[in-house]
Amino acid sequence: MFLKQFSRVLDSPLVLVLDSDPDSLFLMNEMVTLCGSVALTAQDGATALRWVDEYQPALIVTELVLPKVDGFAVVERIRSTNNSVPIVALTSLPAYLFYERAWRTGCNAYIEKPCPIEQLQTVIHRYLDRTLSPF
Template structure:
């Protein structure tokens, strides 16, 4: 069944001939498609383009496809991702599914099968959105709130009600909060937080992460010197959790 909404699909593929062919055929099916030619560009466009589905190659220059997938899953466990790769051996498929991919199609492939898999993934994702909660990734205009302790965060307006009253969050603060919320109860290293929260900037250091944690504790902890929500883990990083 064709989607009534024009779904956005991000193609992360370094072979320009394949990428342009996929984009053309997806456009003919009524989808909106964009192309990223590397893993690093793919992560940047994923954040900016806010796609409904990602088509991902594994063998990419710089950052490989599995690394891209792991970073996406840190922030969004529900975004449909289809791996399209020449690495079609069983071990490669197992690695892909272990990293959280939703479907795996080996090259060479039949276009009709590819399009059917895309349609199935989008239909299932739409069905899940209608029946489940969770913060996911915000759609334009969508109100999304998250509460913990006596705090309430509205990601649609970048505001929070906390111990300091009503405050305005920066986009970076909201992005880090999303990372922690999506990984509630999971230890995160400073390096992972840095890469997911800031991308791959060579001028940003792990000390920047520490400074932002201090800021979040000031906003949301009753006693910032003895945090219970944003906790430090020695030799590991940080962990966000709450009752």
């Protein structure tokens, strides 16, 4: 609950970032912060699903390969509750094999790792309706 209130006080959207790799999670946390949002992080799908219900993030950025509950299942469960939160797949899985499945599952965007920071920034801002920062 604290993060939700903190996000409101700062008038910043709350972004849930899911990745099992600590380095990727750290980088995404920094990127979300640079975009003017508050990051909430999870390293597995089960935790992420709890936090979606508890914190109601404005955007979700997820790796599709996750322990316990994979990213595809996370997206399916979120969509099964008619939750319309934008979901961005930021994944090491090649698009030519998994883009269509991610789209059918309910992802709004698909970005392959590694990706340029500018690409990720553009997608974050697109789904949060925020003005691009000058960095």
